[in-house]
Amino acid sequence: MSQAGIINASGMPAVPTTFVTDAGNVTPAxxxxxxxxxxxxxxxxxxxxxxxxxxxxLNDTSISGTGQTIGAVTADIITFPLGAVAGxxxxxxxxxxxxxxxxxxxxxxxxxxxxTTGAAAVLVPNxxxxxxxxxxxxxADAVVTVAGNNMIxxxxxxxxxxxxxxxxxxxxxxx
Numbered sequence: 429m430s431q432a433g434i435i436n437a438s439g440m441p442a443v444p445t446t447f448v449t450d451a452g453n454v455t456p457a458x459x460x461x462x463x464x465x466x467x468x469x470x471x472x473x474x475x476x477x478x479x480x481x482x483x484x485x486l487n488d489t490s491i492s493g494t495g496q497t498i499g500a501v502t503a504d505i506i507t508f509p510l511g512a513v514a515g516x517x518x519x520x521x522x523x524x525x526x527x528x529x530x531x532x533x534x535x536x537x538x539x540x541x542x543x544t545t546g547a548a549a550v551l552v553p554n555x556x557x558x559x560x561x562x563x564x565x566x567x568a569d570a571v572v573t574v575a576g577n578n579m580i581x582x583x584x585x586x587x588x589x590x591x592x593x594x595x596x597x598x599x600x601x602x603x
Contacts, residue, residue, distance in 0.1 A: 429570065430507060443459050443567075444456070447461060455541055463475045463477070463482055472556065473485070474487060477516050478593065480575060487542075489599050489600070490596065491506055491599070492506065492596040492597070493505045493507070493595055495583060495593045497584065497585025497590070497591045497593065498592065499586075499587055500567070500586060500588045501584070501585055502594060503583050503587075505581045505593050505595040506521075506579075506581040507579075508599065510542065511544070511546070511577075512546045512547070513603045514546040515602050515603025516541055516543045516544075516552070516600065516601070516603075517541065517542045517543075517544070517579065517599050517601050519597050519599045520598050521539075521581055521596070521597040522535070523536040523538065523570040523595045524593070525539075525592065525593050527586075527589050527591075527592075531561040534562065535559075535571040536557060536559055536582070537557070537558040538555060538556065538558075539556045540555035540579075540599055546577075547576060548577055549577050555571070557570070557571060560579065564586070565589075565591070566583060567586045567587075569583070569584040570595070581595045
């Protein structure tokens with residue numbers, strides 16, 4: 429009988445000996461490799477394993493929204509549901525407003541913390557708001573507030589003006 433085409437695998441290891449990554453190689457110790465994420469999965473990246481697959485997940489911690497105020501009214505630019513797990517969120521919010529007719533602009537930087545019981549939100553006192561407003565928009569405003577179990581970025585317009593708003597936020601959660 430011919431031996432052509434038969435591969436002798438007796439010299440091959442039973443398990444992989446090197447794993448190639450985007451930045452270097454990993455060699456198992458006692459056939460085990462450890463996959464570590466920054467902050468143990470609390471900083472937006474988590475991993476899970478099943479069978480021969482490692483899944484790396486990016487958990488986006490950014491949110492955004494837009495809105496418009498016509499006159500001296502309020503508009504909720506972002507409404508973020510806090511979920512059923514009790515804990516504290518800290519939000520870093522950037523808000524931009526533009527009034528095209530004058531034209532005029534305003535910008536706000538907000539740092540705020542919100543605690544949730546898992547059913548109701550509580551605004552932690554002393555949010556920090558940096559306001560940058562042109563003269564026509566000095567009566568405009570943007571703040572973080574809560575309602576129900578939601579964090580809300582709320583904007584206040586100016587009488588007789590139409591303002592277009594955009595807000596983006598990043599958050600950190602600890603429950």
